[in-house]
Amino acid sequence: TISTDPVHQRVVDACRTFPEMVAGPERMTTLFMKRYPGLFMKSGAESIMVASxxxxxxxxxxxxxxxxxxxxxxxxxxxxxLGINAHDELERVYGGDQIVGSVRATF
Incomplete structure (x- = not known):
């Protein structure tokens, strides 16, 4: 769970308010935070991801x-x-003009 420390909350609130300052304007995490208000998402080295x-x-x-x-x-x-339907964000895998595959995740 996310920290309840007021200092930590200020940092997370700033990230939610200015998501482009967290990762850059066209990064996946930035786009998700802009599209889904209240979401905090941060990527790290070697494909580490956290979201809250x-x-x-x-x-x-x-x-x-x-x-x-x-x-x-x-x-x-x-x-x-977390109750956020972001399915439309998935990339389609095309062969010619038809979808021929997908990359799926299972938890």
Whole structure:
């Protein structure tokens, strides 16, 4: 759960208010925080991710090999556990003009 320390809360509130200052304007975490008010999300080195909503529910994951590809489906699945439906954010895997595959996450 998220810290209740007032100093920590000020930092998290600032991140939620100015998400582009956390990771940059076009980063996945920034886009999610802008689209889903109240969400705090922060990525780290080697594909570490943490996310939290204001009531303190949170999730975290680490991709063992540090790969980037599973981050979006893992994040969408984690957000679903927090009650946020971000399924439309998933990338489609196309072959020609038809969807031919997907990358899925299972918790």
């Amino acid at each position: 909503v204001p009531d303190g529910r949170s999730f975290a994951y680490k991709v063992n090999d540090g790969g980037m590809r599973p981050r979006l489906p893992l994040s969408v699945a984690g957000l679903k556990l």
